[in-house]
Amino acid sequence: MPTKLEARRVGIHYRRQRSGESLIAVDGVDLRIASGEFVAIVGPSGCGKTTFLNAVDGLLPIASGSLLLDGREITAPGPDRAMVFQQPSLLPWRTVTGNILYGLEMQRRAGTESRSTAKRLVELVGLRGFDDSWPSELSGGMQQRVNLARALATDPELLLLDEPFAALDAQTRETMQQELLRVWNETRKTALFITHDIAEAVYLADRVIVFTARPGRVKLEVAIGLPRPRDLRMKREAGFVEYERTIWETIREEVLRSEASPPAAVA
Numbered sequence: 001m002p003t004k005l006e007a008r009r010v011g012i013h014y015r016r017q018r019s020g021e022s023l024i025a026v027d028g029v030d031l032r033i034a035s036g037e038f039v040a041i042v043g044p045s046g047c048g049k050t051t052f053l054n055a056v057d058g059l060l061p062i063a064s065g066s067l068l069l070d071g072r073e074i075t076a077p078g079p080d081r082a083m084v085f086q087q088p089s090l091l092p093w094r095t096v097t098g099n100i101l102y103g104l105e106m107q108r109r110a111g112t113e114s115r116s117t118a119k120r121l122v123e124l125v126g127l128r129g130f131d132d133s134w135p136s137e138l139s140g141g142m143q144q145r146v147n148l149a150r151a152l153a154t155d156p157e158l159l160l161l162d163e164p165f166a167a168l169d170a171q172t173r174e175t176m177q178q179e180l181l182r183v184w185n186e187t188r189k190t191a192l193f194i195t196h197d198i199a200e201a202v203y204l205a206d207r208v209i210v211f212t213a214r215p216g217r218v219k220l221e222v223a224i225g226l227p228r229p230r231d232l233r234m235k236r237e238a239g240f241v242e243y244e245r246t247i248w249e250t251i252r253e254e255v256l257r258s259e260a261s262p263p264a265a266v267a
């Protein structure tokens with residue numbers, strides 16, 4: 001498969017407001033994601049996962065290295081990428097359909113076929129019959145389904161998901177994991193999914209990338225050889241648990257290492 005996203009020694013810094021010194025959030029990330037692949041990034045809290053994803057989305061500039069989407073340098077947000085955040089942040093004055101079409105309208109791509117696009121997406125994410133509902137009438141899980149449909153509406157090349165299920169209760173979360181796989185199976189969008197939930201990463205991804213503690217770098221890559229389609233029962237199987245254990249131990253090592261050392265900063 002051709003490469004969809006390539007990061008070469010990507011470094012990302014933040015300038016601190018008060019002191020003016022910069023903080024190295026991401027330091028030399030190398031990774032390659034093939035077209036159609038589902039990759040999850042896990043790592044200790046504060047290791048730069050969100051920072052890296054924001055750079056891929058074009059919201060943050062990189063300080064060093066290069067970040068290429070379909071071989072072209074990422075410099076700004078674009079219609080070829082769509083982000084799904086933890087908070088669905090739907091527009092309360094728009095219906096489900098209105099929210100799903102919002103991105104298309106912003107990109108001036110809404111047309112006569114938009115309503116059928118929205119209808120198809122509402123069904124895809126399992127919300128048939130809720131087209132005209134208001135966000136306030138939906139549960140957290142349903143709102144996150146709308147959020148996913150909204151991201152898919154612009155037909156992006158790359159789907160970016162930043163802990164999209166972190167705010168959901170455990171049962172809804174597992175349902176949404178299963179739903180996301182079903183949707184992904186139908187669309188086969190290249191997906192970069194961030195989570196701190198190891199089981200979630202193993203269940204969803206073709207490959208799990210473990211970041212080091214800040215500054216984030218790739219510490220481990222694990223190809224997940226579990227067959228698809230995947231069922232939630234798989235989470236109890238020995239092979240699954242073994243992947244989980246390997247990744248857990250790597251993250252644990254990083255947490256202990258970072259607790260023992262002061263934050264890295266440059267003047």
Ligand SMILES: Nc1ncnc2c1ncn2[C@@H]1O[C@H](COP(=O)(O)OP(=O)(O)O)[C@@H](O)[C@H]1O
Pocket residue numbers: 014015016023025043044045046047048049050051052214
């Ligand atoms: N806007 C910001 N300004 C300064 N520092 C930031 C900013 N956002 C994040 N950071 C710092 O960068 C590091 C990585 O943050 P983040 O990417 O949010 O981590 P993660 O998503 O892995 O939990 C953290 O140490 C965090 O405090």
Ligand SMILES: [Mg+2]
Pocket residue numbers: 049050051
């Ligand atoms: Mg984060």
